[in-house]
Amino acid sequence: MPSDLMLKSMNAVHRALLAVTFGRIGWSAAGMPVLELTTTGRKSGQPRSCMLTSPLQIGDTYVIVASRGGDDRHPAWFLNLQANPEVEVAISGRAKQRRRARVASPEERAEMWPRITADFTNYAGYQEKTSREIPLILLEPAG
Numbered sequence: 136m137p138s139d140l141m142l143k144s145m146n147a148v149h150r151a152l153l154a155v156t157f158g159r160i161g162w163s164a165a166g167m168p169v170l171e172l173t174t175t176g177r178k179s180g181q182p183r184s185c186m187l188t189s190p191l192q193i194g195d196t197y198v199i200v201a202s203r204g205g206d207d208r209h210p211a212w213f214l215n216l217q218a219n220p221e222v223e224v225a226i227s228g229r230a231k232q233r234r235r236a237r238v239a240s241p242e243e244r245a246e247m248w249p250r251i252t253a254d255f256t257n258y259a260g261y262q263e264k265t266s267r268e269i270p271l272i273l274l275e276p277a278g
Contacts (some may be wrong), residue, residue, distance in 0.1 A: 162252035165255065170197060172274070173223040173231065182223075185212050188256065189274075190251045197224065197274040198239075198247060205264030213270065224274055233277035238270050246270055 167188040176183045191198040201213040216222055216236040223231040239247060248271065252259040262269050 159187065165257075167255065168192070168197075168226060170274075171198075171225040171231075172199070172212055172263060173225075174212050174236075175219045175221070177215050177218035183212065183215060185210075187212075191247055192254045193273075195276050197226070198251070199256055199272045200251065200261075201270040201272060202258060202261040205261035207265050207267060209267070209270070213272070216218075216272065221277070234274040235277050236272050236274055239273055243273075244268075244271050 165188065167190050169186055169188055171184055173182050173184040174189050175181070178187050187199050189197040189199050201210055203210040217238075220236045224234045224235050225231045251271070252262075258269070
């Protein structure tokens with residue numbers, strides 16, 4: 136499973152790629168849009184940002200997967216948004232937008248998960264590695 140250091144390093148490399156290409160490369164990965172998610176740290180109260188892919192978009196809502204590479208632990212960003220669902224999302228280098236994050240209901244997940252894993256089989260592999268059900272998060276425009 137990926138270590139915290141490895142995940143932070145991957146995010147740093149991704150941000151560096153965006154910086155050195157002036158945003159021309161890095162806003163898409165494996166056929167998915169990449170977004171920068173900013174949550175509020177559940178312990179620190181400080182902004183915490185990470186780069187994530189969105190395998191499914193429904194209208195103005197982006198769906199992200201709390202897979203952590205199939206680890207048995209949830210990603211830190213997921214724990215943060217559980218504590219405070221008010222987040223910011225930057226897409227394609229545009230200004231951050233306020234969003235409200237929510238975990239997909241069992242019915243929503245049952246509909247979305249097969250669509251996601253049909254197009255992006257890596258997510259199915261992550262689910263096979265862990266006994267926890269990998270949550271799907273909807274990043275909805277803040278009203």
